[in-house]
Amino acid sequence: SARKWVKTQKFTSIADCYEHLRKDGFKIYSTHLEKDAISLYDLDLTLKTALVFGNEHAGVSEEAVELADGNFLIPQIGMIQSLNISVACAVSVYEAFRQRNQAGSIEQSQFRGDILEQEVKSWLMK
Numbered sequence: 001s002a003r004k005w006v007k008t009q010k011f012t013s014i015a016d017c018y019e020h021l022r023k024d025g026f027k028i029y030s031t032h033l034e035k036d037a038i039s040l041y042d043l044d045l046t047l048k049t050a051l052v053f054g055n056e057h058a059g060v061s062e063e064a065v066e067l068a069d070g071n072f073l074i075p076q077i078g079m080i081q082s083l084n085i086s087v088a089c090a091v092s093v094y095e096a097f098r099q100r101n102q103a104g105s106i107e108q109s110q111f112r113g114d115i116l117e118q119e120v121k122s123w124l125m126k
């Protein structure tokens with residue numbers, strides 16, 4: 001599992017989570033099928049971006065949608081309007097990778113040297 005390589009943090013409310021993300025410079029987009037939703041491919045995913053996904057049955061909560069900076073969707077053709085959650089996440093993360101790779105930001109570390117060394121040591125201990 002990749003879980004051990006990903007830092008997680010739990011929040012007691014959506015508002016607290018969004019506030020924490022915004023303080024760190026993130027734009028927040030939820031997946032919600034609305035008229036104002038923009039295409040995933042129109043988001044600038046080279047910037048700090050948090051993508052909020054809902055489950056396949058209930059979707060994203062109204063509070064999560066209302067507090068987000070905007071809504072996005074993955075363009076679809078045909079009767080099905082959305083993808084399975086794991087597929088939607090994979091497509092979105094890959095689009096972020098594609099944009100960042102094209103911008104040349106994948107090749108350079110996002111960590112300062114001392115932070116990178118600490119992270120590598122931490123990962124090696126897992």
